[in-house]
Amino acid sequence: MTEKGTIFNQNVKQVAFDGEHRKRMMARYDFFTRLAEDCTKHYANIELEKSRAFNIRNKAFKYYDKLLVDFETNVVSNGGKVLWACNVEDAKQMIYNILNDEKSKNVVKTKSLVAEEIGLLPYLEMKKVNITETDTGDFICYQFDERPSDPKHSAAHKSRQEISEVFTNNFKVKEDLNARQLMTVTRKVLNDKYFKADTAIIGADFIVADTGDIIISEDEGNVLKAIANTNVHIVLAGIDKLIPSLDDINVLLPLSSLYEVSRIKAKSLCTILKPQKLYVVLVDNNRSNLMSREAQRNIMTCIECGACHAVCPVFNTIGGHVFDNAFPGPVGVIQSISEGYENSSHLATVCMSCHQCEQYCPMKIKISDLVLRNRIEIAKEDSSLIAERRLFSFLIKRLATRKDMDKTKDFLNRIELKQLIKKTWGMHREIPVFAEKSFSEIWREINNSEV
Numbered sequence: 001m002t003e004k005g006t007i008f009n010q011n012v013k014q015v016a017f018d019g020e021h022r023k024r025m026m027a028r029y030d031f032f033t034r035l036a037e038d039c040t041k042h043y044a045n046i047e048l049e050k051s052r053a054f055n056i057r058n059k060a061f062k063y064y065d066k067l068l069v070d071f072e073t074n075v076v077s078n079g080g081k082v083l084w085a086c087n088v089e090d091a092k093q094m095i096y097n098i099l100n101d102e103k104s105k106n107v108v109k110t111k112s113l114v115a116e117e118i119g120l121l122p123y124l125e126m127k128k129v130n131i132t133e134t135d136t137g138d139f140i141c142y143q144f145d146e147r148p149s150d151p152k153h154s155a156a157h158k159s160r161q162e163i164s165e166v167f168t169n170n171f172k173v174k175e176d177l178n179a180r181q182l183m184t185v186t187r188k189v190l191n192d193k194y195f196k197a198d199t200a201i202i203g204a205d206f207i208v209a210d211t212g213d214i215i216i217s218e219d220e221g222n223v224l225k226a227i228a229n230t231n232v233h234i235v236l237a238g239i240d241k242l243i244p245s246l247d248d249i250n251v252l253l254p255l256s257s258l259y260e261v262s263r264i265k266a267k268s269l270c271t272i273l274k275p276q277k278l279y280v281v282l283v284d285n286n287r288s289n290l291m292s293r294e295a296q297r298n299i300m301t302c303i304e305c306g307a308c309h310a311v312c313p314v315f316n317t318i319g320g321h322v323f324d325n326a327f328p329g330p331v332g333v334i335q336s337i338s339e340g341y342e343n344s345s346h347l348a349t350v351c352m353s354c355h356q357c358e359q360y361c362p363m364k365i366k367i368s369d370l371v372l373r374n375r376i377e378i379a380k381e382d383s384s385l386i387a388e389r390r391l392f393s394f395l396i397k398r399l400a401t402r403k404d405m406d407k408t409k410d411f412l413n414r415i416e417l418k419q420l421i422k423k424t425w426g427m428h429r430e431i432p433v434f435a436e437k438s439f440s441e442i443w444r445e446i447n448n449s450e451v
């Protein structure tokens with residue numbers, strides 16, 4: 001097992017047996033599954049809409065190279081600037097340089113999974129940039145010095161009491177505040193930051209090739225406030241956010257908020273950004289690698305609706321913090337293959353292939369199949385699996401017939417074999433104990449005959 005795998009397993013063990021954490025995650029799961037049925041009723045034919053979305057995103061892949069250049073041309077003709085970041089370090093450095101060039105003093109940031117992916121907030125804080133997270137869930141997580149645990153519901157793993165305690169500590173407010181009072185404190189703190197801010201760092205839902213527009217949807221209003229109060233806007237987007245035409249948002253935007261907690265058809269606020277001073281940092285960071293993999297590229301059509309996390313029994317047992325990628329849960333598991341098997345082998349095995357996620361995915365992504373593809377590739381590449389591979393190819397031959405199976409059972413019951421398997425399967429899974437006599441052997445004994 002890789003070093004990352006060992007750490008992952010240790011963290012999983014800790015959190016999976018934390019009863020309080022489980023209770024909160026399961027409450028969220030129950031809420032989502034009850035809500036999900038209602039959400040799809042807003043559509044006369046949800047399956048048709050899913051197919052439309054699937055076709056838009058997949059068609060874009062065919063012309064991606066051209067569409068990305070179109071996007072840059074249109075941003076530039078709108079007065080903006082596009083910067084191409086190959087990796088995490090490039091992206092962070094580029095943003096830091098823009099802040100220096102623009103002499104930014106107070107920066108506000110909105111929700112962005114790419115920012116989590118590149119570790120932007122801690123990096124800028126280390127560089128002594130005065131930056132504030134403005135998404136409520138993420139803001140709460142940062143009060144605990146934690147990163148968001150879930151791409152959609154960042155602070156779902158925290159109780160009201162815990163949040164109240166940390167607010168009392170950090171903002172010197174009364175103890176034991178209720179949810180409404182906690183929201184009031186958050187707004188007060190953030191409003192002050194918006195008014196002082198000169199620069200906004202913004203995540204994008206989609207970027208549009210034929211107009212150079214940036215699409216941002218939200219239901220909090222923090223993006224609008226951040227944009228309205230600042231002159232310099234830095235948009236951070238993965239290259240996979242590209243859609244061919246502005247018309248496509250008619251289909252994609254409502255689907256991306258299909259399962260929003262607030263039970264609205266689409267997020268109530270949608271901003272199409274065309275400001276004066278705009279920088280777009282387009283991040284690759286292994287996305288090209290993922291796109292070149294025919295088997296897994298489909299995961300890039302994801303519109304981050306969050307449904308697959310909400311219904312995943314594994315995610316709802318262990319939460320998002322144990323994953324070390326920005327997009328934890330099913331999507332991150334598949335995406336990790338582009339970072340090499342050292343970063344993905346431990347993740348590929350967490351999926352139970354229950355296929356729940358596929359039932360909800362508005363982009364018709366065959367998530368479990370893609371996880372299986374990862375497993376196949378990892379099994380070929382990972383040398384630590386050589387012993388297991390040999391063992392199983394031996395067993396496939398030895399267990400081909402009932403007679404062979406009867407002869408092999410003593411071997412399968414051997415303690416050394418069980419120890420070997422534990423090394424890769426972990427302490428909680430075992431080869432089952434084979435009965436001393438098989439059914440056919442007992443049958444032969446009773447009936448004194450061949451079966």
Ligand code: SF4
Nearest residue numbers: 302303305306308361
């Ligand atoms: S994979 Fe599908 S269900 Fe999961 S977040 Fe993306 S679009 Fe939503």
